[in-house]
Every structure is written in C-alpha cells, then in structure tokens.
Amino acid sequence: MKETGGNRNTKETGGIRNTKEAGGVRYWMGKLGALWFLFIFCLLFLIQYPAYWLLLRSPKGYPAVNQMRRIWAKVLFGLTGVGWRLERLPGSQVKGPCVFCANHHSYIDIPLMALAANNHYHFMAKAELLDIPVFRLFFQTIDIPVPREKKVGAHEAFIKASEWLQKGDSLVVFPEGGILPNPPLPKAFRMGAFRAAVDANVPIIPVSLHNSWWVMSDEAWPLYRWGRCRVVCHPALYPADYDFNDKKLAEVTRTIIIQSIEQHDEYRQRNDPTRSPLSTA
Secondary structure: OEEEEOOOOOOOEOOEOOHHHHOHHHHHHHHHHHHHHHHHHHHHHHHHHHHHHHHOOOHHHHHHHHHHHHHHHHHHHHHHOOEEEEEEOOOOOOOOOOEEEEOOOOOOHHHHHHHHOOOOEEEEEEHHHHHOHHHHHHHOOOOEEEOOOOHHHHHHHHHHHHHHHHHOOEEEEOOOOOOOOOOOOOOOOOOHHHHHHHHHOOOEEEEEEEOHHHHEOOOOOOOEOOOEEEEEEOOOEOHHHHOOOHHHHHHHHHHHHHHHHHHOOHHHHOOOOOOOOOOOO
16 A cells, blocks of 8 residues: 655764765755745644644544644645655554554654554654653643653653553654664664553554655754655564564564665665655655
8 A cells, every 4th residue: 555745964974975065055955945844844733733732632632633643744745845655565554553663863754654653643752852842732642751761751651651552542653762873774772662562462563764864854953855755664563473572573673674774775875965865766
C-alpha cells in the first residue's frame, strides 16, 4: 500500500560537507526556506489550537486530535513543498495496538509519523519537549514525556505507556532517544518502548524514515532543502516470535531500519550536499 503527497548544514561532521560550500545563494535560500517551514508549522498549530484545547480535555477526543494532526501534516507539507511517500509493506497493518518505532534525524519526523500512525496513538518522547510551547499541550495530555535522566520519571512514563497499550492504543516512539548526529543510519536504541511492547504483548512496527535528515537539518536555525521523504512501514514483529526478549526485538528492529536505508543507497550520498538521496525515487 502506497500513499503519496505533495536540508543539513554542518562542519566536517560525519562526512557531510558544509553546505555553504555548495553556493551562497543556495545556502541562504535553504535558511529562508527553514524559516518559512517553521512559520507555517506554528501558524497551522495556532489555527487549530482552540479545537486541540477542547478535544484534549477528555481522552474521548484523542482520536479526533490524531486525525487533526494528520491533516496538519498534509497541509504543512503541501504549503512548504515537502514531498512524501508512505509505503505500508505486507504485514505492517495490524488490528489492535502496536508500537511504531522509527529512526530520528530531523524536525519533520514528527509530522511524517503523524501520517504513518493510526488514529489511536500517543507519541512517547523526551520530556524536554514540554519546554516548547507548540508541543506542551500535547505532552501534558495525549502524549507521554520521558525524563531520560530521572529513573522515577522514566518508570512512570513506562507505566503510562503500558496502560495505553493495554487499553488498545498504540505508541509512536523514536527509540534513539532524540535527534543524534551523523545521519541517516540509526544509533543504539533505548529499551523502554520494547519493554512496553513485551509487557503488553503487542507487535512492534519498524518504520524507516528516508531523506528527512536531508530535507531539514537539526540545527537551531536549520537548513531546508526541497525534496521528497519516504516513510516505509515494515512487517510487524511479535514478541512471542522472539521469546518475549526486548533486546532481541530492539536489535531486529534496528537491523530492519538500517537494511532499508542501505537498500535505497541513501547513506552513500551523505557527501553530496547538492542532491537529494531520493531525487530519483
């Protein structure tokens, strides 16, 4: 099943050349493009805020909120020129709750996952997002903040995640624990999401996000490139098939995502700052 619709400045880090070398005009157009993206990002949220505020007063409104987030992502990408392609491989669509686990290298991974997940889900992410006004409303209600440096808080987040899974809702998790340098291959995974899946006996859906790191970098003032992102939902992994071993599930999930990225040859084009790795996709 496929669904379709409608960039990184570093020093010599991880093999990605400073994109300023590609030309001054292109560089500053990328910076202005990023400001436009962030402006539309916030503007759409402010327009929808009254509805979010009303619906988030009760869990009964959560599915409608997730549908609104999906619409927000489509409009955001349409107004900012981000192309996207969603592929659901056979075996990736399951009935009931699951845990969507994706690699994470860009600001736009959140709207991409809003497109990939079902209407009954909760983002599980670092508690620092509570400090960002655009996200605070969600992480005080529908989504789950994880204080990574506080064991008690992390345990409480794990319990809340397990409770939502037991109730029949899904989780959306970036198991790397944040945006890390040297994309696109994912770094080591944290185990919380996999333990929650094993505890609730729900499947893991590995999700590989391609090209988002190239379209939008992770800097304070990011570099934006017009391009297309690919979101691939892989066949579900069931805890029983891995002896309910969370470490095995994490290892297999990461391997699937890495193989998907390598298959599309995306990682080999990190040194070309002028060309989208998926420009011919």
